[in-house]
Amino acid sequence: MSTVPPSQPHVFDATVANFETEVLKASLTTPVLVDLWAEWCEPCKTLGPILEKLAAEYNGAFRLAKVDVEAEQQLAAMFGVRSIPTVVLVKDGQVLDGFAGAMPEGQIREFLARHVQPAAGEPAEDAAPEVEESAEDALNRLQQAIAAEPDRAELKLDLALALMRAGKTEPAQAELDALPANLATDARAVRLRSQLELARSLEGAPSMAELRARIDTNDADWEARDLLGVRLLVEGDAAAGLDQFLDILKRQRDWNDGRAKKRLLAAFATIDDAVLVSQYRRRMSSLVF
Template sequence: MAIIDPSGDPLNTQRGSTTSSTAPDPATYIVDMDMNNFQQILEGSMQTPVVLDCWAPWCEPCKNLMPVLEKLAREYQGAFVLAKLNIEENQQIAAQLGIRSVPDVKLIMQGQLYDEFQGALPEGQIRQWLGKYIQAPEDAPPSPEEQARAALDAGDPATARTIYEQLSQANPEHYDYRIDLAGALLAEGNPDRASAILDGLPPEHRDAPKARGVRARLAFGEEAPDAEELAALAGRDDSEARYKLALRKVADGDYEAGLEALLDLLKTDRSYGDDLSRKTLLRVFDALGADHPLTVTYRRRMFTLLY
């Protein structure tokens, strides 16, 4: 879809990153769109990208999304213009843009529609979407999601849990935040609450890969040997002991060591537990996610070993 300029010709451009000068006053880059400034805003996209937020007063997801977009617009300091279009009051524009449901967010650059998304995405996903086209200021503060991930990496699940609780409360329709909260609670040593959060998700989110991953981590925690059993395993080097020690490593979050131990057991005693090491490797991959670097590396090594 091309946005038409006043001459009636499509404005074509190459897709790419754009950086704009800083505008000191947010009123210059957070604006309401209507028939009075519609053409002016589109023409302005020749110099500065426009994020067009199409919303309606009766739309609850729109009310969750708009503050996120406004926050990002201020953070980007004028690198893009946030134009807010009330489709109820501007039905002619909405019809011209082909808006069928809201929220509907469009990125317009150099007079052309570059990308769009529908629905109230989480802030982290919107950042990724923007980052494909627009460079954020170097001094932009880390997002809450980045802060939470950094806290988990630093061994501080309590801080991550607090951040995810706040995100979940502020964005009740973003179920990924609830899944992240369950993961933080599990890392903090609260598996019962983590399980309750997962059980309370709508079915389509409860069975999604991300939720299955947290459930797999919950299961590993239940199956892994406790301190007493670990003491009893000390000095043993049989397949059962090696398998249980690998489970403990996975449950403790030492995934690489656990995967290495399971792969070694697969290599030396594949018949143990009716191919249990291979089945458990697949469960760890599910827990980490298909795109995790360890999943990619160890899945390849497992297939090389087997085939």
């Protein structure tokens, strides 16, 4: 039974049956904000009405998909939900950003402003195209914002993410470690922690060419396969990286205290493509169970 009143045209219930069409495919043209909630969750009851209000205000600039995690446990597992409410933004078929917990309306507006433009009339023909912010510009902007409002801890999480995007792993780790407890479990913080874990494993590691040569010489060089999988992930070839971990899991499941499974779980937390993650979760489960 639907939980969404018919008076809210930009809000809908997402299920396994309609997820691919109404969320993933639809996000190719319009961003979809996914609200993972449950009836028994008190913070969800605070957050839900705020999201619905903003969906109405944005008037179709984004759609709000409501996922009851009790009824749709497969979707909750696909997103790796650890606490609710959890909110993720799906755009161009991929998870772009997200947060956990019932944030205040002002912070949610800031979150939306980073990714969604409110619906308005047609843009002027001579309007200047939007210029993507560089990594250094993002760092400068966030550092200035933190200097102006040092008590806003969520800005420090944004800074940690920006440092990681700029390739500054040690400062990113320092900012992540300094986050307060309520932000340490935020979906973005969890993802960043997994990214940093993968990046650290490549310190002093051989090049991709050397790792491929080692595997050509010895197909059961598990360490080379493991590091190759990490390199492929970090360099953007997620499927090829996951395939390396699956190969280890299939052929030498207990190698290095089950590292292949740990790598897969860490990788799932860093990959934006929800469809790819769901596919590889199923393949991992078929090997583990």
